[in-house]
Amino acid sequence: MALTGIDIFKQLPKTNCGDCGVPTCLAFAMKIAAGQAELAGCPHLSEDAASALSEASAPPIRAVTIGVGDDAVKVGGELVLYRHEKTFFNPCVFAAVIDDGMDAATVDGLLKQTNESRFVRVEQDLKAGLVGVKSLSGDTAKFVALIEKVKAATTQPMVLMCGDPAEMEAGLKAAGETAPLIYAATAANYEAMAALALAHKAPLAVCGTGDLDALVDLVKKIMAAGVKDIVLDPGTRNPKDTLERLVYIRRAALNKKVKELGFPIIVFPNEETDDKMMEAVYAGLYVGKYGSVIMLSDLDAARALPLYVLRQNIYTDPQRPMQVKPGIYPIGNPTADSPVLITSNFSLTYFIVSGEVEASRVPAWLCVMDTEGLSVMTSWAAGKFVPEKIVPFIKGVGIEEQVKHRKLVIPGYLATMSGELEDELEGWNVEVGPREAADIPPFLKTWAS
Amino acid sequence: MEVKETYNGKIREATIGLGDTAVTVGGETSLPLYMFEGAAPNKPVIALEVYDTKPEDWPEAAIAPYADVLDDPVKWALKCQDEYKADMICLNLASTNPSTGDRNGADIAPIVKAVADAIKIPLIVYGTANADKDAEVMPKAAEACQGKRALIGPVEEENYKTVAAAALGFDHLAAPHSPIDVNIAKQLNILITQLGLAPERVIIDPTTGALGYGLEYCYSVMERLRLAAMTQNDSMTQMPMINQIGREVWKAKEVKTSEADEPAWGDAETRGVLWEALTATALIMAGSNILVMRHPKAVELTRQFVAALTGATN
Ligand code: B12
Ligand code: SF4
Numbered sequence: 001m002a003l004t005g006i007d008i009f010k011q012l013p014k015t016n017c018g019d020c021g022v023p024t025c026l027a028f029a030m031k032i033a034a035g036q037a038e039l040a041g042c043p044h045l046s047e048d049a050a051s052a053l054s055e056a057s058a059p060p061i062r063a064v065t066i067g068v069g070d071d072a073v074k075v076g077g078e079l080v081l082y083r084h085e086k087t088f089f090n091p092c093v094f095a096a097v098i099d100d101g102m103d104a105a106t107v108d109g110l111l112k113q114t115n116e117s118r119f120v121r122v123e124q125d126l127k128a129g130l131v132g133v134k135s136l137s138g139d140t141a142k143f144v145a146l147i148e149k150v151k152a153a154t155t156q157p158m159v160l161m162c163g164d165p166a167e168m169e170a171g172l173k174a175a176g177e178t179a180p181l182i183y184a185a186t187a188a189n190y191e192a193m194a195a196l197a198l199a200h201k202a203p204l205a206v207c208g209t210g211d212l213d214a215l216v217d218l219v220k221k222i223m224a225a226g227v228k229d230i231v232l233d234p235g236t237r238n239p240k241d242t243l244e245r246l247v248y249i250r251r252a253a254l255n256k257k258v259k260e261l262g263f264p265i266i267v268f269p270n271e272e273t274d275d276k277m278m279e280a281v282y283a284g285l286y287v288g289k290y291g292s293v294i295m296l297s298d299l300d301a302a303r304a305l306p307l308y309v310l311r312q313n314i315y316t317d318p319q320r321p322m323q324v325k326p327g328i329y330p331i332g333n334p335t336a337d338s339p340v341l342i343t344s345n346f347s348l349t350y351f352i353v354s355g356e357v358e359a360s361r362v363p364a365w366l367c368v369m370d371t372e373g374l375s376v377m378t379s380w381a382a383g384k385f386v387p388e389k390i391v392p393f394i395k396g397v398g399i400e401e402q403v404k405h406r407k408l409v410i411p412g413y414l415a416t417m418s419g420e421l422e423d424e425l426e427g428w429n430v431e432v433g434p435r436e437a438a439d440i441p442p443f444l445k446t447w448a449s
Numbered sequence: 450m451e452v453k454e455t456y457n458g459k460i461r462e463a464t465i466g467l468g469d470t471a472v473t474v475g476g477e478t479s480l481p482l483y484m485f486e487g488a489a490p491n492k493p494v495i496a497l498e499v500y501d502t503k504p505e506d507w508p509e510a511a512i513a514p515y516a517d518v519l520d521d522p523v524k525w526a527l528k529c530q531d532e533y534k535a536d537m538i539c540l541n542l543a544s545t546n547p548s549t550g551d552r553n554g555a556d557i558a559p560i561v562k563a564v565a566d567a568i569k570i571p572l573i574v575y576g577t578a579n580a581d582k583d584a585e586v587m588p589k590a591a592e593a594c595q596g597k598r599a600l601i602g603p604v605e606e607e608n609y610k611t612v613a614a615a616a617l618g619f620d621h622l623a624a625p626h627s628p629i630d631v632n633i634a635k636q637l638n639i640l641i642t643q644l645g646l647a648p649e650r651v652i653i654d655p656t657t658g659a660l661g662y663g664l665e666y667c668y669s670v671m672e673r674l675r676l677a678a679m680t681q682n683d684s685m686t687q688m689p690m691i692n693q694i695g696r697e698v699w700k701a702k703e704v705k706t707s708e709a710d711e712p713a714w715g716d717a718e719t720r721g722v723l724w725e726a727l728t729a730t731a732l733i734m735a736g737s738n739i740l741v742m743r744h745p746k747a748v749e750l751t752r753q754f755v756a757a758l759t760g761a762t763n
Contacts, residue, residue: 082669082672082673082676083665083668083669083672084669084672084673116713119713119714121661212450213450216450238757239754239757239758240484240757240758240759240760243482243758244483244484244485247483247485248450248452251452251454252450252452255452256452258450277719277722277723277726277746277750278750278753278754278757280723280726280727281723281726281727281730281750281751281753281754282754282757284727284730284731285730285734285754285758288668288731288734289734300715300719301713301714301715301720302714302715302716302717302719302720302723303715303719303720303723304715305703305714305715305720306660306703306720306723306724306727307727309660309661309703310660310664310727310731312661313660313661313664313665313668313731314665314668314731316665318665318666318669348661348662352702375663378628381628415548436700436702437702438702438705438706
């Protein structure tokens with residue numbers, strides 16, 4: 001990734017044929033350097049140039065895919081230390097660990113959680129992402145039986161956890177062509193584990209001892225064996241040491257281009273404490289600081305939901321607030337007598353408000369104004385959700401043709417502007433709604449046109 | 450592996466309260482929690498919230514720990530101090546909000562004084578972030594706790610001349626409040642230090658958004674303030690930071706909704722406690738020094754987190 005546009009340009013054919021969709025080779029080179037185009041876009045690249053460039057232009061942290069098909073997850077591929085510098089791209093994933101020493105009821109409970117731990121928030125589907133399957137007994141038959149059970153019960157990709165290559169091989173066979181994450185290669189077994197990863201086209205986790213130089217050496221050997229998709233476990237099992245290793249690994253990959261550390265990281269808050277609440281807090285630490293695969297002891301909803309929302313926050317693009325299209329959103333077949341509400345086009349605001357209007361079961365018209373993706377109060381303070389903007393919006397959006405009445409419900413936090421808005425919004429009465437969206441249902445139930 | 454960073458900046462130390470129970474925050478010489486490359490002589494501390502009037506809109510899980518004291522700010526503060534081991538008390542003058550109680554400075558001064566006199570631990574007194582109203586109320590509040598070296602906030606761009614001046618005049622510290630904006634935060638620090646308040650008497654309030662409700666913006670602004678403080682040695686960013694966590698978290702829908710109403714969301718208390726603890730720990734990672742919190746169980750988790758991340762290990 002250290003390559004500049006000029007470095008890349010030197011390797012291009014320099015014919016300016018335009019087949020890449022950009023008029024010149026130089027312009028194409030600049031696009032690649034900026035991460036806006038891929039080498040493959042130039043059909044005339046020589047093979048030598050292609051391999052030289054792809055080697056040197058590989059992202060500093062490799063993106064690794066675990067699993068196959070629709071439920072495969074991609075982790076890693078990050079470019080920055082701090083999310084404000086660009087964004088964090090590939091959200092971390094969570095996995096509850098099921099082991100072959102658990103009784104059937106416990107296993108079934110964890111499988112049920114793995115499948116049902118799903119929430120839709122701001123139109124995103126929030127879920128764990130993976131499921132851990134661990135050999136505790138050392139009994140290959142038991143491990144295989146558990147893998148078969150998990151594979152039949154869920155489509156979430158697996159993390160197969162076992163230190164014995166022979167047992168792992170049986171496990172991989174049972175897993176079929178599902179590209180599970182193999183956990184883990186160590187200094188003692190890496191040759192056999194690397195061979196398994198290659199044979200089964202599965203990514204390989206490499207478990208260190210806490211010493212990062214030793215981890216670099218081990219990864220070097222595994223890369224030399226031909227394994228490309230690697231996930232790193234620094235090997236520490238307390239959050240203070242783990243944080244230090246995670247920061248060092250991310251920095252070494254991004255700032256020092258240490259290839260051997262340019263991979264996503266797996267962490268084990270479930271092994272750092274016996275207290276499930278603390279486990280969730282440590283998991284939160286790793287959501288922010290560089291964990292990509294986060295292993296948990298279960299996915300109880302009351303703990304999973306806050307963690308998923310934290311991940312959603314941290315992996316939101318900081319440059320660009322998520323927004324919805326401005327316009328009139330009819331909710332529940334509203335009529336000419338249904339209430340009219342106005343809100344901002346910040347996705348979070350829109351989905352919270354529309355969700356509550358829907359929950360009220362009172363059909364309504366929700367007018368979503370273009371506030372450039374800012375929340376109600378932020379856009380008000382920024383002068384984007386004020387009477388002089390609201391008047392032309394309401395007059396132009398077509399709501400006057402939809403309803404017979406002229407009553408507009410505004411957010412409770414904007415009560416201070418209700419008088420001014422009513423003066424300027426000819427023909428309309430302005431009603432101040434509740435402050436929090438959660439109070440919209442009782443409000444709408446008693447609303448009368 | 451040589452990837453340690455060295456920093457040329459340092460966070461100022463600020464001391465709230467007087468005597469044995471005074472609390473010092475700040476002093477870090479690295480990014481937050483990066484104990485492997487700097488010192489953090491003072492851990493992040495937790496202030497528990499006390500309100501001047503009985504809150505009406507708290508969910509059950511937040512009411513339960515305080516059910517017996519909610520209508521008496523003095524008893525409430527003592528419970529936080531003695532039973533829940535708060536490092537500080539943050540008295541919120543919610544009833545002065547023009548749209549709810551609209552009580553004025555003279556009405557609440559006796560409450561401030563009573564709480565300040567009753568507790569041993571340091572006091573934070575917060576208005577309602579209504580600039581005009583705070584300009585009337587906060588000088589009275591500052592006067593009522595004179596001699597306690599309290600932290601007075603929020604100081605806004607629109608009222609700093611009155612509120613920060615009151616903090617200065619009555620020998621307190623001030624918490625300038627900026628709306629998630631690095632430049633406004635710096636500007637406000639410049640303005641209030643020009644008034645004569647020493648930079649060691651300033652705690653930045655960068656504005657708090659709860660998990661799921663703007664947390665990501667606060668996290669990044671605080672991270673940027675800390676980076677400026679440590680790597681650019683930017684003096685006007687080198688103050689400790691405070692976050693008002695409890696009041697933001699406990700109004701979130703995912704926190705207020707009962708398990709009966711949303712069975713798929715699981716136990717409401719667990720969910721609320723973790724919502725608050727994760728908001729707090731994320732903000733510690735971004736550089737918070739004083740966390741104003743509500744639920745004792747969330748406080749306990751946050752304490753354990755701080756101990757685990759700052760304590761000695763192998
Ligand atoms: C995150 C945030 C930002 C982010 C923007 C995020 C975004 N996409 O909007 C950033 C950092 C960019 C930002 C910038 C600014 N911000 Co800002 N920001 C916040 C923060 C922390 C959270 C806002 C949020 O996301 N809320 C969540 C959403 C869902 O809330 P909401 O839209 O209000 O919707 C709720 C209700 O209003 C209601 N509702 C919504 N619609 C409707 C409709 C009806 C009919 C009803 C009944 C109810 C209803 O339901 C929702 C849930 O209950 C708040 C403080 C806080 N803790 O709340 C400050 C805050 C809103 N910001 C503020 C300010 C001043 C600003 C700036 C103007 C600062 C500046 N001078 O630069 C800038 C303006 C931006 C610009 N481009 O010019 C002030 C506003 C003060 C005021 N009351 O006037 C606040 C309150 C902070 C403060 N106390 O100083 N901000
Ligand atoms: S397709 Fe290749 S050769 Fe043609 S302009 Fe683009 S980069 Fe140059």
